Amino acid sequence: MxxxxxxxxxxxxxxxxxxxxxxxxxxxxxxxxxxxxxxxxxxxxxxxxxxxxxxxxxxxxxxxxxxxxxxxxxxxxxxxxxxxxxxxxxxxxxxxxxTRFSSIDLSKIDKLAYYFCEKFGGDKKFISYYKSLSIDENRFAKFKKTTYKGFNLKNNLKKIPLTKGKDGEFSQTELGIGLGIGSAVASGKFYHNPIWSEYINFVGNQIVETSDIYDWNFKFFILNTSEAGTITCPGGIIFVSKGLLESIETEAELAFVLAREIASSSHYFGMNELFSEKDKFENLVLSDTEWEKITQDSIFLKLNETVSRIHEKIFEEKTSATSEAADYLGLIYAARAGYNSRKAINLFERLLLVEPPSLTDDYSISQIRKRLEAMKSNPNKLVLPKKLFSHKKRWKEKEVFLD
Incomplete structure (x- = not known):
C-alpha cells in the first residue's frame, strides 16, 4: 500500500x-x-x-x-x-x-471610416453591415466538409508550395480607409442576398485559409449591377458584380475571381506607392491625440491625398505586369484550396463571346483578351495538380437564388 x-x-x-x-x-x-x-x-x-x-x-x-x-x-x-x-x-x-492587452483605441478607425464615407458620398449603412457580417462556424465547417469530401487537402498543399507570406495583417488605418471607400462603392449598388453573401464568403475564406496570408481578414460583397467586374478596397474588402457572377458556370471559376482579388489586396498590386507611408499614418490615427487635431495634422492631410488617389485608382486598369502578377497568384491561391483554377480560361473565353459591359477596366474586353493570352502562354511555367475540383453542381444549386 x-x-x-x-x-x-x-x-x-x-x-x-x-x-x-x-x-x-x-x-x-x-x-x-x-x-x-x-x-x-x-x-x-x-x-x-x-x-x-x-x-x-x-x-x-x-x-x-x-x-x-x-x-x-x-x-x-x-x-x-x-x-x-x-x-x-x-x-x-x-x-x-x-502582460496586458494593448489599449489601442479602435474607435478612431470608425471615425476614419465615416470621414471618408462622407468625403466620397458613401452609404453609412454599408459600414454597419460590414461590422455585423460574420461567419457561422458550424455551417462553414459543414461547407468545408462537403468541399473536401474525398480530397486530400494536405497532399494538395505540398504539391503547390508558396514562398514565405506577407507579415502582419492589414493595418487598422487600411481598414478604416477601405470602409470609407467601400461605402462609396456600395452606395446605390449593394446587393443584399443572405444566401449568396454566405456562399461567396465561405468560398473566399477557404482560399484565405490555405494561402500565405491566412491570418488576414477578408470580407466579400456583391454589387447589384449587370456590368462585369470586381472592386478591391484596402483592408480586405472585396466586391464582385452580379453581372460577373451571371457569367460564371462553376464554383472553381468563382474561386479564381475571388483568389485574384485576395492576391491584389494583400500584395498591393498596383498600390504599393500609395502605402509607402502607411506606418506613419497608422501611428498618427491610433495616437492619443484628439480626433479633431489629427485631421489637421500635416500627415493626415497627406493621407487624405493618398486616399483620394486610391479611390480613383481602384476603377483604373492595372498595368500588364501587376495584372498578370495578380492572375498568377490567383491561380495558385485557388488551386491550393483545391479548386481547378484552369477554369479561369473558360470564364475569360465566355466573357469574350458574351461581351458584357465592364464595371472596371480589368474586365474590359481588351483587358480580358490580354489576360487570357498571358494565362494560355503560361510565362511562369505554372504546373498544377491534375486532381482538382470544380463543384459545378453546388454552383448550380446556388445559382437559382441569384435573382
Whole structure:
C-alpha cells in the first residue's frame, strides 16, 4: 500500500514539474497582433497583443498557435510569434503576470471610416453591415466538409508550395480607409442576398485559409449591377458584380475571381506607392491625440491625398505586369484550396463571346483578351495538380437564388 502511495506521489510530482517547467513560452513580434477565438482569420478578435507580449503556448493547429495570454485563451498566427526559452524570457526581464492587452483605441478607425464615407458620398449603412457580417462556424465547417469530401487537402498543399507570406495583417488605418471607400462603392449598388453573401464568403475564406496570408481578414460583397467586374478596397474588402457572377458556370471559376482579388489586396498590386507611408499614418490615427487635431495634422492631410488617389485608382486598369502578377497568384491561391483554377480560361473565353459591359477596366474586353493570352502562354511555367475540383453542381444549386 505504501509503495503504491509512493509511486502515485512521485507521478504527481513529475506531472506538476512538467506542468510548471514543460510549458512552452512564446512572444509576439508584430506591432498589432490579434488574438482570435479560433484558428482562422474570420474568427472574432478577443483583443490585441502589443509587440513583445509573452504568453504560454497550449498547442498548435495548422498555422495557428493556441495560447494563454492575460487569462484569455485564443489563437495567434504562427508567423506573428516565436517560441522562447525560460532563459531567454528571464533575460528579457518580462513576467507573464505583468502582460496586458494593448489599449489601442479602435474607435478612431470608425471615425476614419465615416470621414471618408462622407468625403466620397458613401452609404453609412454599408459600414454597419460590414461590422455585423460574420461567419457561422458550424455551417462553414459543414461547407468545408462537403468541399473536401474525398480530397486530400494536405497532399494538395505540398504539391503547390508558396514562398514565405506577407507579415502582419492589414493595418487598422487600411481598414478604416477601405470602409470609407467601400461605402462609396456600395452606395446605390449593394446587393443584399443572405444566401449568396454566405456562399461567396465561405468560398473566399477557404482560399484565405490555405494561402500565405491566412491570418488576414477578408470580407466579400456583391454589387447589384449587370456590368462585369470586381472592386478591391484596402483592408480586405472585396466586391464582385452580379453581372460577373451571371457569367460564371462553376464554383472553381468563382474561386479564381475571388483568389485574384485576395492576391491584389494583400500584395498591393498596383498600390504599393500609395502605402509607402502607411506606418506613419497608422501611428498618427491610433495616437492619443484628439480626433479633431489629427485631421489637421500635416500627415493626415497627406493621407487624405493618398486616399483620394486610391479611390480613383481602384476603377483604373492595372498595368500588364501587376495584372498578370495578380492572375498568377490567383491561380495558385485557388488551386491550393483545391479548386481547378484552369477554369479561369473558360470564364475569360465566355466573357469574350458574351461581351458584357465592364464595371472596371480589368474586365474590359481588351483587358480580358490580354489576360487570357498571358494565362494560355503560361510565362511562369505554372504546373498544377491534375486532381482538382470544380463543384459545378453546388454552383448550380446556388445559382437559382441569384435573382
Amino acid at each position: 505504501r509503495k503504491t502511495i509512493l509511486i502515485l506521489s512521485l507521478l504527481l510530482i513529475t506531472v506538476s514539474i512538467f506542468a510548471i517547467f514543460g510549458k512552452k513560452k512564446g512572444i509576439s513580434e508584430g506591432n498589432v497582433v490579434f488574438l482570435r477565438k479560433g484558428p482562422a482569420s474570420h474568427f472574432h478578435s478577443i483583443g490585441i497583443l502589443p509587440k513583445n507580449a509573452v504568453f504560454s503556448i497550449l498547442g498548435k493547429e495548422l498555422n495557428w498557435y493556441k495560447i494563454n495570454f492575460a487569462d484569455s485563451i485564443g489563437y495567434l498566427p504562427q508567423k506573428a510569434i516565436r517560441e522562447i526559452s525560460e532563459e531567454e524570457l528571464q533575460n528579457l526581464g518580462k513576467e507573464e503576470k505583468n
